[in-house]
Amino acid sequence: MEKITAIKGIKDILPQDSPAWNQIETAARRIFGDFGFREIRVPIMEKTELFKRSIGETTDIVEKEMYTFTDRDDELITLRPEATACVIRAYIEHNMHNYEQVTKLYTLGPMFRRERPQKGRFRQFHQINAEALGDEQPQCDAEIIFMLVNFLRFVGLNDFSLEINSLGCKYCRPTFSRDIVAHLSSVEKNLCTNCQRRIRTNPLRVFDCKVDSCGEVIANAPNILSYLCSHCDEHFKLVRTFLEDLKVSYTVNSKMVRGLDYYTKTAFEVTSSNLGAQNALAGGGRYDGLVSSLGGPNVTGIGFAVGMERLMASLPRKQEHDYQTDIFIAALCEKAQKIAFLLTNELRSSGIKAQTDYTAKSLKSQMKRADKLNSSYTLIIGDNELEDKKVQLRDMKAKNQISLPLDNLTEAIKNIFKEKS
């Protein structure tokens, strides 16, 4: 029969990789908790309208990357391509702004984008997202970037760069957009066909284009930082000062605009040099108009997303046994198997990682299995042991063994592990 494989660009996370994933997720929960963030778990499916209205109708994500389907009742549903919109939807729906002035939330989970799969780019990938709502002060921007940097360092990443920029606000961005349109139109023939269309639909998206000739056009484009109104300019200056106070190194990149339409003022991106072409590890920014544009109160916000797969790929791989067993019970005959069945499960109920084998294989093959399971001890029960009413407990590291009476065996083993812990 032909085998069924996973969908292109969608990967399994295998048992040997899960411990590293868990460690990263635990670190995020810990560090984000220290900064006052609480976990929210939002659905992986939402109404399509949510993403169209927040990310922007003319972004790559909404135009060509969303997994959208019509449900049986004709409702348009989308597998979430990012989490910010979902978190904001929940924030509004549950009136969270009524409970506290500043709401800090984080969420972890899979996102879905129908991109062309390549190294570091998948169709299902995982993000850790943090969102701070209700604090418009520049300290908040610096603090959330500081939290991201702390988290990356905590999980062992040292080699990364942080770029920041300001995208202005609804008052100063239109003048910039007007001049960008004029600039792009004057050199339209040098742009790829996609970007020629973007001049009319969403000119800022030309900044994200990877085509060389478009990159050259952008290199000579007006600089967004010279268009900031006094409020945005002051905000950006303060963010930089606070980052310096917190000893966070950064570079300003006025060409970094990020691929989503909702960003205002501060935008930031973390890249890692050991990732290859898809080197963006994390990104985020301020989105002061997003909550109200989704029908909520006039509340400001800022957030970021870290890509788990890229973070895992940029961390040095630890050579650890991915499986640890406390005791393997080698049962060499049928009667021993009966004892092993009860004993194994009683030990597990007491928090001891116990394993056995019910196929009565030879001692040699059972010792091999114990090694494979990375077992600290092996308990040997065969005909001779049953006759003597004594079993052998082998310490697999020290390579020595002791005898234990068959009576009260469970208690004796529990005591050994109690002494060790």
Ligand code: AMP
């Ligand atoms: P974005 O939501 O586009 O700002 O992306 C935030 C982070 O998610 C990026 O910096 C990547 O680490 C990760 N990411 C985005 N798209 C993908 C993808 N298709 N495959 C793997 N990781 C991704």
